[in-house]
Amino acid sequence: MVRTPDSADFYAGKRVLITGGLGFIGSNLARALVGHGAEVLIVDSLVPEYGGHLRNLHGIEKKVRVNLADVRDHHVLPVLLEGQDVLFNLAGQTSHLDSIQDPETDLEINCRAQLSILEACRRHNPGIAVVFASTRQIYGKPDYLPVDEKHPLRPVDVNGINKCAGEWYHTLYHQVHGLRTCVLRLTNTIGPRMRVKDARQTFLGVWVRQLLEGRSIEVWGGAVARFHPRGRLCGRPAARRAGPGGGRPGVQSRGRERVSLADLARLMVEVNGAGRGGAGVPGRAQEDRHRRLLRGLDAHPRNLGWTPRTALPAALRRTLAYYRKELKHYL
Numbered sequence: 001m002v003r004t005p006d007s008a009d010f011y012a013g014k015r016v017l018i019t020g021g022l023g024f025i026g027s028n029l030a031r032a033l034v035g036h037g038a039e040v041l042i043v044d045s046l047v048p049e050y051g052g053h054l055r056n057l058h059g060i061e062k063k064v065r066v067n068l069a070d071v072r073d074h075h076v077l078p079v080l081l082e083g084q085d086v087l088f089n090l091a092g093q094t095s096h097l098d099s100i101q102d103p104e105t106d107l108e109i110n111c112r113a114q115l116s117i118l119e120a121c122r123r124h125n126p127g128i129a130v131v132f133a134s135t136r137q138i139y140g141k142p143d144y145l146p147v148d149e150k151h152p153l154r155p156v157d158v159n160g161i162n163k164c165a166g167e168w169y170h171t172l173y174h175q176v177h178g179l180r181t182c183v184l185r186l187t188n189t190i191g192p193r194m195r196v197k198d199a200r201q202t203f204l205g206v207w208v209r210q211l212l213e214g215r216s217i218e219v220w221g222g223a224v225a226r227f228h229p230r231g232r233l234c235g236r237p238a239a240r241r242a243g244p245g246g247g248r249p250g251v252q253s254r255g256r257e258r259v260s261l262a263d264l265a266r267l268m269v270e271v272n273g274a275g276r277g278g279a280g281v282p283g284r285a286q287e288d289r290h291r292r293l294l295r296g297l298d299a300h301p302r303n304l305g306w307t308p309r310t311a312l313p314a315a316l317r318r319t320l321a322y323y324r325k326e327l328k329h330y331l
């Protein structure tokens, strides 16, 4: 969520619609908004292959309203949008591989439905503020790092192309119709309630599962490396900072720093050990480095008033702690 010093006041009493609100990001957002006193309506189709899960609302079930509907059904949109102040438009098909294997579905959800949603806003609720979740994937293989907004767009899969179109529709509806839209390009996000069943949402999810089940994490790069839960490195580490697909970077953490996949796997193993008995806690120096990088974002010229508050080791620790208790609900 975009946090400004007065965001708590802003959302108190506001009516907020979250499409995809049973998913990873949407449910965490719903939780935060409920905490700020917003009236939250969630719309989600709960397709099993996607990240939506009723368990994601555990503890706030009675504080939000849920409408099981599909945003591809344009007949339901006017009713859902009626009286809403803010729309967090998060419903999406997120798997890059699925978008190649079933491009039509990706097109329907990530492109066509976005146009329908914007049309419904224009006709039935033109005052609504809309936040659209796009993806860093639209940049494709980066020319330079860290990637910034000036980087050329070069999507490498159907999902990236449809997400680009979704973005452009949101921008166009602002320019032409004056709708209050904005677009966020999200990158590998991690946290409680992410999909861990498989790698459909992100490879990080399946790594969490593998670690908690005592299995090795496999990292693909210039060479394959395996990271054993007890911290043993099997095979050769990735020869360069590259992810699956050869030329991609590792995780670009907080938009400023790049963490190679091998380093990330190593960190996850360490953090997991820490949660199970105190061994392998990331060093103080490492924590301090991550905190300094977080502070560095404040200086970004396109700062939206949002400052990341959770360093990578802490985010991993929190995620692993959540799934240590909750994994059985998500498999």
Ligand SMILES: NC(=O)c1ccc[n+]([C@@H]2O[C@H](COP(=O)([O-])OP(=O)(O)OC[C@H]3O[C@@H](n4cnc5c(N)ncnc54)[C@H](O)[C@@H]3O)[C@@H](O)[C@H]2O)c1
Binding pocket: 019, 020, 021, 022, 023, 024, 025, 026, 043, 044, 045, 046, 047, 050, 051, 052, 053, 069, 070, 071, 072, 089, 090, 091, 092, 093, 094, 109, 113, 133, 134, 135, 136, 185, 186, 187, 188, 189, 190, 195, 201, 202
């Ligand atoms: N998680 C990330 O790292 C990441 C990165 C970049 C972009 N994003 C974008 O952020 C948004 C949320 O992602 P997430 O990680 O929470 O994924 P998620 O799969 O957990 O959540 C998406 C939700 O949308 C719902 N949904 C899908 N199609 C729908 C439809 N036709 N009608 C109604 N609901 C539908 C799913 O059931 C799911 O609950 C997505 O648009 C995604 O593309 C996420």
